[in-house]
Amino acid sequence: MLNLRDKGAQLWEDWNRSKRVAFVLVMIFGVFLLPYAGDFSFTNILNTPIASYQAILVYPVGMYILMALGLNIVVGKSGLLDLGYVAFFAIGAYTAAILGTKTTLNIWEILPMGMGFAMLAGVLLGIPTLRLRGDYLAIVTLGFGEIVRIAVLNTNSIGGPNGIPGVPNPPSILGQSFDLANPAHFFWIVVVMILFVIWMVRRLSIRRPGRAWEAIRQDEDVAILMGVPTLRYKIWSFSIGAAVGGAAGVIFASQQMLVAPQTFTFNVSVLILSCVVFGGMGNIWGVVLGATILSYFPERIRFISSARQLVFGLALIITMNLRPDGLLPRKKREHLSLEEREAAKAAKAALKQAKKSNSGANK
Amino acid sequence: MNFSVVQSQFFPLLINGLALGFIYVLISVGYTMVYGVLRLINFANSEIFMLGTFATIIVSRTVFKFDINSQPSHGMKLLIVLLCCLLASMLTSGVVAVLVEIVAYRRLRSRGTNRLGSLISAIGTSIVLSEGVRLLTHSLPESSPRVLSKFYIFTIHGVGLRIDQFLVIISGALFFFAVDRFVKLTRIGKAIRAVSMSEENSRLMGINLNRVISITFLVGGLVTGAAAFLYETVYETTVFNVGFNLGIAAFTAAVLGGIGNLRGAFYGGLTLGLAEEFFSAVLGTQWKEVTVFVVLVLVLLVRPNGLFGEAIQQSRV
Numbered sequence: 290m291l292n293l294r295d296k297g298a299q300l301w302e303d304w305n306r307s308k309r310v311a312f313v314l315v316m317i318f319g320v321f322l323l324p325y326a327g328d329f330s331f332t333n334i335l336n337t338p339i340a341s342y343q344a345i346l347v348y349p350v351g352m353y354i355l356m357a358l359g360l361n362i363v364v365g366k367s368g369l370l371d372l373g374y375v376a377f378f379a380i381g382a383y384t385a386a387i388l389g390t391k392t393t394l395n396i397w398e399i400l401p402m403g404m405g406f407a408m409l410a411g412v413l414l415g416i417p418t419l420r421l422r423g424d425y426l427a428i429v430t431l432g433f434g435e436i437v438r439i440a441v442l443n444t445n446s447i448g449g450p451n452g453i454p455g456v457p458n459p460p461s462i463l464g465q466s467f468d469l470a471n472p473a474h475f476f477w478i479v480v481v482m483i484l485f486v487i488w489m490v491r492r493l494s495i496r497r498p499g500r501a502w503e504a505i506r507q508d509e510d511v512a513i514l515m516g517v518p519t520l521r522y523k524i525w526s527f528s529i530g531a532a533v534g535g536a537a538g539v540i541f542a543s544q545q546m547l548v549a550p551q552t553f554t555f556n557v558s559v560l561i562l563s564c565v566v567f568g569g570m571g572n573i574w575g576v577v578l579g580a581t582i583l584s585y586f587p588e589r590i591r592f593i594s595s596a597r598q599l600v601f602g603l604a605l606i607i608t609m610n611l612r613p614d615g616l617l618p619r620k621k622r623e624h625l626s627l628e629e630r631e632a633a634k635a636a637k638a639a640l641k642q643a644k645k646s647n648s649g650a651n652k
Numbered sequence: 653m654n655f656s657v658v659q660s661q662f663f664p665l666l667i668n669g670l671a672l673g674f675i676y677v678l679i680s681v682g683y684t685m686v687y688g689v690l691r692l693i694n695f696a697n698s699e700i701f702m703l704g705t706f707a708t709i710i711v712s713r714t715v716f717k718f719d720i721n722s723q724p725s726h727g728m729k730l731l732i733v734l735l736c737c738l739l740a741s742m743l744t745s746g747v748v749a750v751l752v753e754i755v756a757y758r759r760l761r762s763r764g765t766n767r768l769g770s771l772i773s774a775i776g777t778s779i780v781l782s783e784g785v786r787l788l789t790h791s792l793p794e795s796s797p798r799v800l801s802k803f804y805i806f807t808i809h810g811v812g813l814r815i816d817q818f819l820v821i822i823s824g825a826l827f828f829f830a831v832d833r834f835v836k837l838t839r840i841g842k843a844i845r846a847v848s849m850s851e852e853n854s855r856l857m858g859i860n861l862n863r864v865i866s867i868t869f870l871v872g873g874l875v876t877g878a879a880a881f882l883y884e885t886v887y888e889t890t891v892f893n894v895g896f897n898l899g900i901a902a903f904t905a906a907v908l909g910g911i912g913n914l915r916g917a918f919y920g921g922l923t924l925g926l927a928e929e930f931f932s933a934v935l936g937t938q939w940k941e942v943t944v945f946v947v948l949v950l951v952l953l954v955r956p957n958g959l960f961g962e963a964i965q966q967s968r969v
Contacts, residue, residue: 370768418949421956424693428907429952431900432945443938555900559775566772599783605776610759613769 294572294617302634320480324473337588343472347544349584351479352537357564357580358486358573359533364562365571365619366490366499367526368506369419370427372558373434377407377531379553381538383441386453386548396459396543400536407535411528419523422509434558442550452549456542467543475544482540486533487573493529502526506571563605569615578616657933663811665929671817671886673925674824678879679902680909680917681831682749682872688848688912689868692767695774696752698899699781700745700873704880705890706785707744708737709796716799724801733799737884742877749873750866752777758862786892793891796884820882827878831871832914844868848912897941901928904948910958919959923947 301309327335327342336342356378363371384403388394394402418429442450459467465474493499501522504512512519542548560583568579587601608616658665679701686694712718716733725733756777760770800819804812835841843864846854855861883898884890901924909920924944931943951959 364768417953421952424687424691424911425907425952425956425958427693428904429945429949432904432948435900436942436945439938439942555896563772563775566768570766570768595787596783598779599787602776602779602783606756606773606780609769609773609776610756613760613763614766615769 294569294575294620297574297617298620317484321477324476337585337591340588340591341472343476345585345588347472347475347479348541349588350581351476351483352541353561353564353584354577354580355479355483355486355537356534356561357568357576358483358490359530359537360561361530361565361571361573361576362490362493362502362526362533363530364565365576366494366506367502367523369523369526370423371430371527371530372427372555372562373430373432373437374530374534374561375553375555375557376430376434376437377410377534378538378541378557379437379441379550380407380410380531381535382542382548382553383447383453383538384535385539385542386456387447389457389543390453390455396457396539400539403539404532404535407531407538408528411531412524415524415527419520419527431555431558434553434555438550438553438555441553448549450550452547454547456546456548458546459543469544469546472544475540479540482536483577487577489529490573498522498525567605567608567615569617569619571619572615572617575615575617575619582616655934658930661933665933666926667811667813667817667821669926669929670922671820671925672928673922674820674828675879675883675886675898675921676902676905676925677828677918677921678824678875678882679898680906680921681828681914682876682879683903684906684909684911684914684917685831685835685844685868685872687906688914689844689865690757690761690770691912692757692770693774693903694752694869694872695771695899696756696777696781697749697872697876697902698895699778699785700749700752700895701876701880701883701898702782702785702890702892702895703748704741704745704877705796705884705894706794707877708741708881708884709794709890711737711740712797712799718797718799720795720797722797724798726801730800734885737799738878738881741881741884742874745877745880746870746873748781749869749876753866753869761865782892782895789892791892793889795889798888800885816885820886823878823882827875828914828918831875832918834871835914840864840867901941901944904944907958908948908951910960913958913960916958916960923959 304312324343324346337345356374359377360371360374363369363374381403384406385396385399388399388402389396414430414433418426418433421429441447447453458469459478461467465471467474467478494503501512501517501519504515504517505519505522509519561580564580564583565576566579567583568577569575583601586604587597590597590600593600612618679697682697682700683694686692686697712733715736718733724730752774756773757770760773800816802814802816804814805818806813835844843854843859844867846857846859847861847864847868851861854864902921905920905924906917907920908923909916909918924947927947928940928944932940935943
């Protein structure tokens with residue numbers, strides 16, 4: 290089986306710092322140019338039928354990557370199966386809609402509040418339920434997702450089944466206005482948020498919370514015995530994931546200018562979980578790849594509209610059977626210490642040297 | 653809030669709740685058996701149920717030529733029609749369940765991968781089945797012809813017991829009893845229990861793992877098919893996503909009772925059925941699901957492994 294992740298990691302290991310920085314900058318620049326990627330004749334294939342390619346990049350692609358990264362903290366990093374992630378997305382979106390239409394706050398001011406409310410919901414849900422394990426947690430989170438949707442659906446003061454129309458667009462930054470005519474600008478905002486989340490997750494992973502999550506994921510009993518305050522770190526993982534979902538919700542609401550309960554169904558939770566597992570749980574790049582494919586692919590094949598979901602389901606089954614750990618699975622051992630890494634590097638270099646001299650001797 | 657309705661309508665609500673509860677019991681048996689053996693939420697179970705309901709309708713329409721206008725039948729013919737529909741539904745669901753296991757789970761299991769991989773495969777299977785039926789039925793609901801005339805068996809003080817509800821309660825209890833005895837008493841049932849305790853050890857004891865797992869899926873599917881038939885006799889309609897809400901409710905019931913435990917599925921299913929009926933009478937039907945999940949959370953807070961959770965290893969599937 291071809292191992293893309295190891296190949297990529299190898300390449301990365303071999304580069305020095307300046308090469309790495311240059312590569313990252315080029316990649317980021319490339320991502321920012323993505324909205325214009327469909328404009329050339331030879332990249333026409335990227336264009337999606339029906340909805341415009343630039344709009345697709347914001348929702349679903351960008352939103353799904355963002356949410357998948359948030360869910361990855363919960364499911365991939367700390368191994369808590371959350372089937373109600375859409376609830377946090379909904380809380381963020383409704384915060385934006387309610388505050389945006391009823392107060393004079395603008396979206397940039399609402400964004401942290403939406404994240405805060407989602408986080409609060411995560412903590413409130415987490416304190417009683419994170420004592421549960423495995424599939425019990427899964428069903429309770431599923432229930433939470435449904436409760437939020439049904440509660441919104443049945444509360445007429447926030448629009449009930451009609452939702453809330455007229456959510457304001459964010460005020461412009463640097464003369465770039467945000468509205469339905471300029472999806473590329475929204476895409477750039479989403480990319481900035483995605484980059485921030487990636488940076489945050491990478492920082493957290495190698496520090497105390499990340500190590501605690503890894504311990505909880507591998508064996509919770511052992512983690513408790515080793516003195517990890519598991520409940521506290523599980524709540525942290527839950528609420529950070531929730532905050533990311535809430536942020537996605539705020540941006541979503543202000544881009545679509547409308548929120549309605551039927552957007553926030555259980556299927557969205559399932560789809561985001563699929564993105565995480567399909568791409569490779571716990572591995573950021575795997576999750577990004579998985580979310581990109583699973584959100585873009587159904588839009589690209591919209592011309593077979595009726596059979597679209599069927600093809601999607603088949604693709605899930607086939608891919609999971611061929612690559613059960615996802616497209617880009619995580620490394621088996623993630624946290625080597627600095628000395629160990631140096632030692633491994635030295636050993637590898639020595640091996641290379643030995644091989645070289647060996648082949649030279651054979652000649 | 654309307655508490656007086658509970659007082660005035662207590663017995664009708666009780667009967668409706670029991671009928672719904674027994675349907676939940678049978679579906680959650682499907683979930684709980686698979687969970688007991690594989691530690692896996694069989695997401696496709698709701699579609700296995702859905703295919704059972706369609707099988708019931710197809711048999712009554714094509715084989716026995718029932719349509720919307722035809723009169724309900726009586727006597728021997730009624731018995732034959734009902735039995736044939738039941739058999740068709742059970743067989744369809746059972747066969748589909750076994751096929752789902754082979755297509756979606758077996759290869760992943762043999763490679764010893766994480767459970768979430770199987771979960772996504774299960775979700776994929778569920779999407780394929782429900783979307784396939786959606787395309788075939790053009791997203792339209794199908795109503796099943798009335799085979800059984802719905803008369804009241806008896807009425808006391810204005811409270812009646814309808815024949816279809818009676819049928820559901822009796823046969824639901826019978827089916828559950830049969831599965832329970834099957835798992836407790838037969839040799840294969842013993843093997844199923846052994847696998848659910850430890851896959852590794854039961855393999856060492858010479859149990860053919862794949863065969864036992866197939867049989868578990870078959871039994872779970874058969875019972876789910878029976879539930880589908882009973883659902884059709886009471887509600888007489890189906891649609892491609894009929895299994896979705898019922899499946900979630902049944903899985904909740906299984907968790908409520910303590911998943912992986914057959915008796916748990918029984919009590920969980922009945923509790924949930926009754927809770928749904930009474931809560932929707934008091935609070936209005938739109939809050940039905942919310943209250944159900946609130947009950948679930950409250951129960952899990954007090955008993956984190958469900959009412960009859962995994963602590964009782966012996967009584968597990």
